[in-house]
Amino acid sequence: MHEASIAQSILEVVSRQAEAGGYRKVTRIVIKVGYLSSVVPESLEFAFQALSRGTIAEGARLDIEEVPGEGRCRACGAVFPVDSFLCVCERCGTCDVEVKGGDDLTLESMDVEA
Amino acid sequence: MKIKLVRKIMADNNARARRNRGLFADSRVLCVNVLSGPGAGKTAILEKTIPALREQFALHSAVIEGDVEGDLDGARLDALGVPVVQLNTSGACHLDATMIASALEELDLAGTQVLFIENVGNLVCPAGFDLGEDLRAVVLSIPEGDDKPIKYPAMFKKATVLLINKCDLAPHLDFSIDRVHRACKRLNPELVTFELSARTGEGVAEWVAFLAEKYRLKAEQDRRTGAGAGGNKEQSR
Numbered sequence: 001m002h003e004a005s006i007a008q009s010i011l012e013v014v015s016r017q018a019e020a021g022g023y024r025k026v027t028r029i030v031i032k033v034g035y036l037s038s039v040v041p042e043s044l045e046f047a048f049q050a051l052s053r054g055t056i057a058e059g060a061r062l063d064i065e066e067v068p069g070e071g072r073c074r075a076c077g078a079v080f081p082v083d084s085f086l087c088v089c090e091r092c093g094t095c096d097v098e099v100k101g102g103d104d105l106t107l108e109s110m111d112v113e114a
Numbered sequence: 115m116k117i118k119l120v121r122k123i124m125a126d127n128n129a130r131a132r133r134n135r136g137l138f139a140d141s142r143v144l145c146v147n148v149l150s151g152p153g154a155g156k157t158a159i160l161e162k163t164i165p166a167l168r169e170q171f172a173l174h175s176a177v178i179e180g181d182v183e184g185d186l187d188g189a190r191l192d193a194l195g196v197p198v199v200q201l202n203t204s205g206a207c208h209l210d211a212t213m214i215a216s217a218l219e220e221l222d223l224a225g226t227q228v229l230f231i232e233n234v235g236n237l238v239c240p241a242g243f244d245l246g247e248d249l250r251a252v253v254l255s256i257p258e259g260d261d262k263p264i265k266y267p268a269m270f271k272k273a274t275v276l277l278i279n280k281c282d283l284a285p286h287l288d289f290s291i292d293r294v295h296r297a298c299k300r301l302n303p304e305l306v307t308f309e310l311s312a313r314t315g316e317g318v319a320e321w322v323a324f325l326a327e328k329y330r331l332k333a334e335q336d337r338r339t340g341a342g343a344g345g346n347k348e349q350s351r
Contacts, residue, residue: 002207002239009123017117031123038238038268085267085301095300103242103268105123111116 003039006105007047011057014110018056021112026057028111035083036069036102060110069102127243130211134218134246139336141223144329145231147245149269150253151262152235155279157187158312159253160230163322164194167228170319171326176226178217180209180234187232197221208239211246227329237266248332249325255280256289263297271301275308277321282311 010031018026033039041064052058068081071089078091085099122128138145148156160177167173176197179188188200199217201209214231223229231247233240252273254262257280263270270276276298278291291309298305306324310317 002242005206005210006123009126013119013121013123017119021117023115036268038242085271086264086297097300099271099301107119107121107123109116109118109120114115 003043004047004051006039007044007051010048010107011051011055013107014060015056018110018112023056023112023114025113026060026110027113028061028063029057030063030065030108030110032065032067032104032106032108034067034069034102034104036085036099037105038103039105041066065108067102067104070100071097072100073097124242127211130215131244131246134211134214135248137218137223138229138246138248139339141226142333142336143223143226143229144249144325144332145229145245145247146249146251146325147231147233147240147247148251148253149233149237149240149273150235150255151237151258154235154253154255154258155312156232156235156253157190159277159279159310159318159321160191160232161194162312162315162318163325164191164196164230166318166322167325170322171329173227173326173329174225175228175230176221176223178209178214178221178229178231180213180232182206182234191232197226203234207234207236208243209233209245210243214245227333228325237262237269241266241268241272249274249328251275251277253277253279254294256283256287260290260293263294263301267301270298270305273302273305275306275321275324278307278309279312281309281317282314 014026014029045062048062068083071080071082071087073089074096075094076092078089080090082099087097088095089097150156164175167175177191178199180201181187182203185200188198192198199220201213201217231245250273252269308321310321
């Protein structure tokens with residue numbers, strides 16, 4: 001349950017950028033959340049709404065896009081998207097799959113009003 | 115109007131972790147982040163590890179102790195006569211690199227070769243936060259069950275070392291060490307595993323020898339790259 005500190009980080013970056021640009025309001029924020037980041041989008045949304053009250057981003061819509069990781073089969077070399085660290089190869093069916101990525105959290109963009 | 119940001123949300127933590135890592139290199143300190151669920155025996159393992167490092171390898175330790183509340187663990191480690199900084203997260207479920215940076219301001223690392231960070235007892239959130247450590251040691255104790263790597267994969271995937279603790283209880287419980295090995299091999303084939311009991315001391319010597327070797331390798335590498343001779347500019351910021 002570290003969604004609150006992640007929401008706080010988002011809020012800090014967005015507020016800093018919006019205030020530096022002289023904007024009045026942030027209306028929408030787009031973030032990408034890796035399936036393997038252990039972050040629960042609903043909790044992040046809840047934390048963000050609570051923390052943004054009284055800030056330049058109050059009422060902003062938080063759009064969360066979930067991003068899969070990349071599985072690479074150690075047996076047959078197949079590469080495919082995965083949503084779990086423990087998965088089965090789509091091609092040969094072994095469970096010897098190396099999982100990369102899918103644990104990033106990226107702040108993509110924000111919509112602002114002057 | 116839309117403004118492109120494309121910024122890693124963990125960027126601040128990761129930048130701070132890099133600075134911590136530079137400080138450890140400059141101070142010629144091996145930093146070990148110790149993680150587990152509550153009650154797996156992190157503190158008990160440190161109580162056995164720290165004196166053994168000192169007596170057998172002349173390596174001196176310091177500890178940053180993270181807890182949600184209280185100083186019970188800090189007091190136990192303070193009794194070993196080593197520098198201890200107790201951090202209270204006041205509800206937060208993990209330590210982050212900024213908390214470590216603030217604890218480092220309280221800690222004089224001169225004369226310390228190994229710094230242990232005892233993380234908050236939690237198998238989920240601490241996995242996502244780089245603190246600047248050289249090694250990540252995850253403790254899994256026999257009573258917790260052999261399904262933990264499958265249920266908390268991120269923690270085991272990102273670890274360097276797995277310490278299976280309370281092995282003296284193995285004859286009394288249905289814990290399959292083989293099942294743990296199988297799951298860890300899928301998640302993290304490079305994971306180094308030690309089976310030990312902090313209570314009886316069994317298996318502790320192998321883990322301590324591993325740490326001493328890691329310290330030796332790091333000190334050698336830091337000497338080669340010139341860290342410690344003011345070579346790391348990150349520290350002065």
